Amino acid sequence: MKKFLGAQTVRFSQPPTIKAAASIVGPKEGEGPLWQSFDVISPDVLFGMDSWEKAESEMARQTVALAAQKAGLPMEEIRYILAGDLLNQNSGSTFGMRSFGRPFFGLFGACSAIGEGMSLGAMLIDGGFADYVIANASSHFCGAEKTFRFPLELGTQRPPTASWTVTGDGAVVLAARGEGPYITAVTTGAIVDMGVTDANNMGAAMAPAAADTLITHFKDLHIQPGHYDKIITGDLGKIGQDLLLALMTDAGYDLRDVHEDCGLLIYDRQGQDVHAGGSGCGCSAAVFAGYLLNQLRKKEIKRLLFIPTGALHSVATVQQGETMPAIAHAVAIEA
Amino acid sequence: MKKFLGAQTVRFSQPPTIKAAASIVGPKEGEGPLWQSFDVISPDVLFGMDSWEKAESEMARQTVALAAQKAGLPMEEIRYILAGDLLNQNSGSTFGMRSFGRPFFGLFGACSAIGEGMSLGAMLIDGGFADYVIANASSHFCGAEKTFRFPLELGTQRPPTASWTVTGDGAVVLAARGEGPYITAVTTGAIVDMGVTDANNMGAAMAPAAADTLITHFKDLHIQPGHYDKIITGDLGKIGQDLLLALMTDAGYDLRDVHEDCGLLIYDRQGQDVHAGGSGCGCSAAVFAGYLLNQLRKKEIKRLLFIPTGALHSVATVQQGETMPAIAHAVAIEA
Numbered sequence: 001m002k003k004f005l006g007a008q009t010v011r012f013s014q015p016p017t018i019k020a021a022a023s024i025v026g027p028k029e030g031e032g033p034l035w036q037s038f039d040v041i042s043p044d045v046l047f048g049m050d051s052w053e054k055a056e057s058e059m060a061r062q063t064v065a066l067a068a069q070k071a072g073l074p075m076e077e078i079r080y081i082l083a084g085d086l087l088n089q090n091s092g093s094t095f096g097m098r099s100f101g102r103p104f105f106g107l108f109g110a111c112s113a114i115g116e117g118m119s120l121g122a123m124l125i126d127g128g129f130a131d132y133v134i135a136n137a138s139s140h141f142c143g144a145e146k147t148f149r150f151p152l153e154l155g156t157q158r159p160p161t162a163s164w165t166v167t168g169d170g171a172v173v174l175a176a177r178g179e180g181p182y183i184t185a186v187t188t189g190a191i192v193d194m195g196v197t198d199a200n201n202m203g204a205a206m207a208p209a210a211a212d213t214l215i216t217h218f219k220d221l222h223i224q225p226g227h228y229d230k231i232i233t234g235d236l237g238k239i240g241q242d243l244l245l246a247l248m249t250d251a252g253y254d255l256r257d258v259h260e261d262c263g264l265l266i267y268d269r270q271g272q273d274v275h276a277g278g279s280g281c282g283c284s285a286a287v288f289a290g291y292l293l294n295q296l297r298k299k300e301i302k303r304l305l306f307i308p309t310g311a312l313h314s315v316a317t318v319q320q321g322e323t324m325p326a327i328a329h330a331v332a333i334e335a
Numbered sequence: 336m337k338k339f340l341g342a343q344t345v346r347f348s349q350p351p352t353i354k355a356a357a358s359i360v361g362p363k364e365g366e367g368p369l370w371q372s373f374d375v376i377s378p379d380v381l382f383g384m385d386s387w388e389k390a391e392s393e394m395a396r397q398t399v400a401l402a403a404q405k406a407g408l409p410m411e412e413i414r415y416i417l418a419g420d421l422l423n424q425n426s427g428s429t430f431g432m433r434s435f436g437r438p439f440f441g442l443f444g445a446c447s448a449i450g451e452g453m454s455l456g457a458m459l460i461d462g463g464f465a466d467y468v469i470a471n472a473s474s475h476f477c478g479a480e481k482t483f484r485f486p487l488e489l490g491t492q493r494p495p496t497a498s499w500t501v502t503g504d505g506a507v508v509l510a511a512r513g514e515g516p517y518i519t520a521v522t523t524g525a526i527v528d529m530g531v532t533d534a535n536n537m538g539a540a541m542a543p544a545a546a547d548t549l550i551t552h553f554k555d556l557h558i559q560p561g562h563y564d565k566i567i568t569g570d571l572g573k574i575g576q577d578l579l580l581a582l583m584t585d586a587g588y589d590l591r592d593v594h595e596d597c598g599l600l601i602y603d604r605q606g607q608d609v610h611a612g613g614s615g616c617g618c619s620a621a622v623f624a625g626y627l628l629n630q631l632r633k634k635e636i637k638r639l640l641f642i643p644t645g646a647l648h649s650v651a652t653v654q655q656g657e658t659m660p661a662i663a664h665a666v667a668i669e670a
Contacts, residue, residue, distance in 0.1 A: 004463075088424070091652050095647075098528050107441065108442065112636055116441070129338055188440070301475065312425075314424035327441075
């Protein structure tokens with residue numbers, strides 16, 4: 001049975017349900033406006049460990065375990081774990097998931113990871129390959145700064161275009177049957193590279209990828225932005241959001257009434273000194289697993305298009321003068 | 336329709352076919368015993384670029400383009416590209432695939448990447464989400480040494496347990512219909528960590544993961560090793576192979592007559608001074624796309640169990656004294 005249509009979209013025959021989700025964040029995220037929506041706010045940014053990398057893995061482990069528990073499922077019932085993060089060789093996910101003994105697919109989509117995991121997870125379920133799947137994504141401010149920028153100890157000043165990597169994790173339990181909300185369609189992004197070279201302006205690199213996936217999604221399904229109550233990108237931040245709205249207006253789509261961005265939701269941008277906004281795999285993952293899923297359950301949002309966005313550079317590619325490719329994966333969810 | 340059985344295995348309802356494959360390798364691999372099976376042996380280890388990272392991406396780009404061409408498909412017909420590599424933030428794959436404009440899933444399974452990609456790709460096709468998918472994996476000796484070990488310029492001596500990262504790429508085009516060979520089943524690996532800490536002995540870290548996936552595969556499908564003409568692991572090398580055979584004997588399975596390892600096939604281990612054997616994402620990918628697929632097509636192998644293996648460490652995790660988790664994904668292929 002053919003379930004794909006248009007250029008890049010899949011519509012599910014038996015839409016998988018979001019059975020449960022869990023979110024764990026660090027102290028700074030716990031001081032932001034969404035604090036009430038997270039399951040756990042850890043006062044300890046090291047999560048009891050002795051390195052940033054181990055802290056991220058421990059946060060990921062705890063979040064996935066909590067998600068399975070909230071779904072009422074022993075870990076053995078989880079057929080696949082799909083997980084991604086920003087650290088070199090995905091060590092946040094790999095070391096975080098190693099104790100579970102479940103079939104594991106490591107993903108790399110930078111900050112689009114939760115979108116990639118939810119898309120593939122929904123396809124595995126609708127394809128008949130699993131009853132229960134967990135998609136997970138994590139990021140840690142200190143680990144990301146160490147990996148991509150400068151050691152924290154240097155106290156390097158950040159330009160206003162920079163975003164603040166969320167210390168957080170979101171895990172989503174997908175199931176073949178249940179009450180919903182349901183994943184009804186996904187549009188898988190292609191890599192888009194518009195030539196941005198400034199690694200301190202990821203919003204500018206990612207906005208064209210978000211626009212590309214959005215326009216494809218609307219065309220593939222013959223719908224308009226108003227089909228959705230909310231269209232929520234991953235971590236474009238303020239600069240990326242402005243660019244996205246302009247690009248979409250140029251393409252004939254007005255998103256102004258429905259668009260929000262997880263990077264702008266998670267922090268009080270002025271009060272918390274996060275410059276362009278939040279970013280990182282854990283940004284969209286934790287905001288979805290907490291705040292957005294709550295809104296779907298309360299039917300405050302009935303139709304959501306969730307589009308995690310990722311900038312796909314590394315330190316080596318930036319140092320070699322390469323441009324920054326980006327990607328965005330759209331997941332349509334109906335209450 | 337439920338297609339999963341046992342603990343970790345999927346059996347396909349309409350087995351996807353391997354429509355075509357392409358392999359491109361570097362000069363050292365072209366001097367090895369499998370040289371005739373590769374599509375292209377590049378005399379230039381830089382592939383015309385000015386960095387190892389760019390060289391790997393260019394090799395990946397050329398291989399995927401060649402695979403689509405050999406399948407007789409314009410790139411627009413490829414519904415998904417799934418690709419993985421060893422570089423930080425998967426830059427080999429991301430930068431290699433960015434020009435194709437196709438929906439992209441970045442994977443991280445270290446050297447198991449081609450097994451992860453073929454498994455997910457087959458599920459996407461059998462699930463009804465695509466007619467054509469390309470799975471790709473690449474590695475580059477110089478990029479891997481720079482990422483994981485020492486700059487080549489230092490001329491650092493390597494211990495006898497070390498393996499030699501293959502400069503190579505294998506791309507596999509999967510299709511919903513065709514003449515075969517067919518992917519009939521997959522067993523997705525769980526992460527196994529037996530406490531090995533020596534990053535120069537990846538065979539020892541990976542052998543328990545290969546054994547775990549193999550035993551699960553046999554139990555899930557109620558078969559014995561003799562079901563297959565060949566059982567071929569990814570890049571265990573000599574030390575890993577010896578360990579795997581011992582672990583399997585302990586578990587009651589005798590693999591000695593059917594087991595080979597891509598890391599031992601690709602080089603003349605004595606003559607080419609590669610110590611324990613070949614490794615890297617490109618090792619199993621290029622050996623499969625060339626040598627093994629040829630044997631399947633000629634029916635010299637009728638039933639193959641292909642098990643790419645990966646060690647999931649990073650430099651940071653090794654430096655922090657962490658053990659080395661590993662994973663292995665089994666793909667059953669019948670001519």
